[in-house]
Each structure stands twice: as C-alpha cells, then as structure tokens.
Amino acid sequence: xxxxxxxxxxxxxxxxxxGPGFRLDAVETDSTPGFKGGKKTGVAELARVVxxxxxxxxxxxxAATSGATDSVLLVLQAMDTAGKGGIVRHVVGAxxxxxxxxxxxxxxxxxxxxxxxxxxxxxxxxxxxxxGVFDRSHYEDVLIGRVRNLAPxxxxxxxxxxxxxxxxxxxxxxxxxxxxxxxxxxxVQKKRLLDRLDRPDKHWKFTPNDITEREVWPxxxxxxxxxxxxxxxxxxxxxxxxxxxxxxxxxxVQHLLVDVLSEIDPQWPTATYDVEEARxxxxxxxx
Amino acid sequence: xxxxxxxxxxxxxxxxxxGPGFRLDAVETDSTPGFKGGKKTGVAELARVVxxxxxxxxxxxxAATSGATDSVLLVLQAMDTAGKGGIVRHVVGAxxxxxxxxxxxxxxxxxxxxxxxxxxxxxxxxxxxxxGVFDRSHYEDVLIGRVRNLAPxxxxxxxxxxxxxxxxxxxxxxxxxxxxxxxxxxxVQKKRLLDRLDRPDKHWKFTPNDITEREVWPxxxxxxxxxxxxxxxxxxxxxxxxxxxxxxxxxxVQHLLVDVLSEIDPQWPTATYDVEEARxxxxxxxx
Numbered sequence: 286x287x288x289x290x291x292x293x294x295x296x297x298x299x300x301x302x303x304g305p306g307f308r309l310d311a312v313e314t315d316s317t318p319g320f321k322g323g324k325k326t327g328v329a330e331l332a333r334v335v336x337x338x339x340x341x342x343x344x345x346x347x348a349a350t351s352g353a354t355d356s357v358l359l360v361l362q363a364m365d366t367a368g369k370g371g372i373v374r375h376v377v378g379a380x381x382x383x384x385x386x387x388x389x390x391x392x393x394x395x396x397x398x399x400x401x402x403x404x405x406x407x408x409x410x411x412x413x414x415x416x417g418v419f420d421r422s423h424y425e426d427v428l429i430g431r432v433r434n435l436a437p438x439x440x441x442x443x444x445x446x447x448x449x450x451x452x453x454x455x456x457x458x459x460x461x462x463x464x465x466x467x468x469x470x471x472x473v474q475k476k477r478l479l480d481r482l483d484r485p486d487k488h489w490k491f492t493p494n495d496i497t498e499r500e501v502w503p504x505x506x507x508x509x510x511x512x513x514x515x516x517x518x519x520x521x522x523x524x525x526x527x528x529x530x531x532x533x534x535x536x537x538v539q540h541l542l543v544d545v546l547s548e549i550d551p552q553w554p555t556a557t558y559d560v561e562e563a564r565x566x567x568x569x570x571x572x
Numbered sequence: 573x574x575x576x577x578x579x580x581x582x583x584x585x586x587x588x589x590x591g592p593g594f595r596l597d598a599v600e601t602d603s604t605p606g607f608k609g610g611k612k613t614g615v616a617e618l619a620r621v622v623x624x625x626x627x628x629x630x631x632x633x634x635a636a637t638s639g640a641t642d643s644v645l646l647v648l649q650a651m652d653t654a655g656k657g658g659i660v661r662h663v664v665g666a667x668x669x670x671x672x673x674x675x676x677x678x679x680x681x682x683x684x685x686x687x688x689x690x691x692x693x694x695x696x697x698x699x700x701x702x703x704g705v706f707d708r709s710h711y712e713d714v715l716i717g718r719v720r721n722l723a724p725x726x727x728x729x730x731x732x733x734x735x736x737x738x739x740x741x742x743x744x745x746x747x748x749x750x751x752x753x754x755x756x757x758x759x760v761q762k763k764r765l766l767d768r769l770d771r772p773d774k775h776w777k778f779t780p781n782d783i784t785e786r787e788v789w790p791x792x793x794x795x796x797x798x799x800x801x802x803x804x805x806x807x808x809x810x811x812x813x814x815x816x817x818x819x820x821x822x823x824x825v826q827h828l829l830v831d832v833l834s835e836i837d838p839q840w841p842t843a844t845y846d847v848e849e850a851r852x853x854x855x856x857x858x859x
Contacts, residue, residue: 351776370668373670377669378665381657382664382669382672382674383657383674383676383707387669387670475857478854479851482850482851485840489634490634492845499854499859500857555772563769566783567786568766570762570786570787572758572762572787572789
C-alpha cells in the first residue's frame, strides 16, 4: 500500500513516473506536480513526514535482523547544482545514519576503468535492511559516457540492456529501486553557479569545468532522454522531479521513498527466545 | 581553540578525561559533570549546537577538497544499552551524512580472524575531511577478548601497545581521535533490558546473550579499567561519559566533537581559478 498524505492531490509515483511517450523537454522545471500547496506547506510537510520515514526505516532494519531480505536503493542523477546534495542532507539525513548506506560515484579510478562499468556499482549495493543511496551511479556511463565519447558507440549501446539486467537481478534479490532525475532549467543553473561565485564560502564548490559541462547541456538532455526511456522499467522506474523549487524536489523524493517503504511494509520481528524466561532470568540477575 | 558554551561550567575535555590515577569505579553514572542545567537545558543545548557542528563539518569537508588532510575519528565503546546508538542517531545524525563515515564492528568474520586484529580497523579509518565513527572498535579485542579469553594472554598484552602505536600513526597523518566510553550502572542496564522485553517493537533488540554478558559485568569493568588507563594518551585521550542520563551523554559527546573540530579550525578554501573570469564566462554562456 502506498503512502497517503493530505498535502498531495496525486501520488508522485503516478505523476512523476517516466512512462511510454515520455519527453524530458516537456517537463516544466518550475512546476510542482501533485502537491497542493507552496513552499510553506512543503517545508512543513517535509518535517511532518520525518517520523513516518524514520519509523519505516527502523522497521526495515529490524526485519533484516530476523532474515528479511528487503532493502531500498535510491539512485540520484542530475545536472550540476540541481540539488542532489540537498536530498541527501534533508531527506536521507533525517533518518538514522546506521540504516543508510551512501555511495558517491566520482570519475572512475584506473582500477575501476580496468573492469566492467558495473564492477564498482555491484560493490555498493545496499545490504539487507539498508536504504542505499547512490549519488550519481552506473547511469554516468551512459550520460557523460555518451556525451564525451568515453567508450565506443557499441559499448554505450550495450550498457542500457546490461543496466536493465543488473537492476532486474537486484530487484529479484529483494532490493526496491527508486531512480530519480532532478530536472532544473539552464537559467536556474546559471543563477546557482553565479551564487557560488558570489560567496567565498562557496568557491570550493565551483570549478571551471562546470561551465564546460554546461556548454553541452542539450547533449546531456538527449543522453538523459535516451537513458530514461530505455531503462524506466516496471521493476525499476525512473521519476523525473522538477527541481527549480528545492522544497518541492525534497518533499517529492521523500514521498517516493515513503511509498516504497510502505509497500514493503516491514514488520517488527517476533522474539526467537522466550520473553517470560528472559524476564525472569534478568530479574534474578545478581549483578 | 576549544568551543565555549554558556551551558557548561567546565569543559568536558577537562572533567571527563581519563588521566593519571583514573578509577572507573569512582565514576558516578548518574552525574552530569560540568553541565549547568538539567534535562530541559540539555535537550535545548543539543539542538542549539547543531548549526555550529554542521558548519564545522562542512568546513572540514571543504578544506579537504583543497588538500587539507584533517579528519576526526570518534570511537564509541560501552556496555549494552548504554546509548551508543543514540549518540550516532542524535549527535552524528545531525550533520550531513555525506561528511560521515560510519563503521560498525561486530563479531569478526573468519577472514578477519585470519588477520591481525587491526586489519579490519585500518580499512575503516576516515578519509581526509570526514568524521569517522566507530561503533565498537579495536578495543573489543582487549575487552571481550580479555573477558572471554579469545586470545592468549600474551597476545592480549601485546595489543595495548599495538593500539597506541596505531593511534599515534593515525594522529600523525592528520586524524584527531576522540575515544568515548559511555558508562551506565548495572541497575540502569537492567531497567533498559526489561523495557526491551516489555515492548514487542523492541524484542528484536534483545538476545539472551545480553544476560550472559551482563553476568560478567565486573570482569568487563576490570578490562575497561586496564584498557582506559593504558591507552589514554595525550594524542588520543579517553573520555568516560556518565550515561544514565541519555541527554547528558549526547550533549557531552557533541561538545567533545565540537571542541576538536574547533581546534582544527578548518578554513574555506580559496578559489584556485579566477573568479571574475569564471563569472564573465558564465554570463556569456549561450545555454
């Protein structure tokens, strides 16, 4: 059963999902699909749902201690400044860090490049009971990989199906996958990059390479369009989240996460020991 | 420079530190050394200092991106139910998960046992810019290791010096180490274990082994006394935190963490690119 909240007129699972005929260029980056209110309501909703999310995460963890094999994997992809970091900080950061397994995929090392592109990914899939978060992911290998010709065309081509098979296997072994693309407009990116240049305490977040990547924005959009449509499956769907409004992106991703955890509906394990016996032994303890 | 807060009459770095002549059995587990108020003030202080801690963590992370090699390692040790999990959740959990590297050391695997006891520890030391947290640690190898005779006496004996050398090397390479032992009374442990038995949603946190370990409480206290006094060094001191009051333990550990980060005093990196040039290029961007 999905999560229901009065703040939404439609479930983000429905309105944000990449389905047949999806066009990335039709996404309105400043829209707030399915959400009833504005920023004030959104910020309040984010805080209000934290307890629900925390409770579900703890149940997921607890269930795994008695053999449940469920886990969740949240994949985050976006152009620079779209707000991946804010999702990690404000959505994922609200739950117990002991239940989260965060992996950040940067430019591959020489050792990683000497293996198949999924090699480093396999090593970071979430353990039973964990919420795994990928800050960038195997999708970089069909995004920057495609835009910058980092591999031959037929290898890039091969990867879409390899990704679908990899994700299929992951889902079959008990992992629910939520794939998020945060979509901003190039104008909002320019504003956010300029803001980084205006503030000395943000200078470290900027590199001239951000401009170089920005110059090929249309190429990235095309690479995303292809990746989104070829790898949005019924078992591992993509959601494109309009992210000009940071508060909306956060509350939408939180809702998607709570949806999936509610569907798993993890249960507190029942005791594998005799509770009365344990209580008596403890009461009799001389220490 | 240490962190100063009006809520404290004395810095926990001074009042909780294990120094010459330290006696673990003299620690009053229900005391709140150095803190001026009670629970209400403590809870408010914990929330108030979150911004300071978050800001310092972000600076630590930022400084590492321009070559600083500073990191922090928080080692957590305690008897069961003393509140390690709560420290991770409420103190560490308040900062950006991207800046935290959490390692939980459980019963060693066969592969780990086939190596020196520090082998699995080395692999988890924090990267530059990270706050590492050890939930249990290499100290288990001189605690349960000693109490349960898991290694020959001369091997246990060897480990204290091996630990000191390992920590010395870690500190020399830029890691500040804060070692915390949360100390509760056996009565409080009994109460907390009974609480777990009373609540079906807490049954999974209990195992009959908790009683077995509790039976040798004095042996553990002796093993702690030896470990604390032999490995509390000027470069990697131990702090024993009275933990019958969870709010006190949390606010004390938070203060110790902020102290060390304030001493590092990490700085925002200066731009390695020409800011004006970058701004002009961005403004001229056709995207």
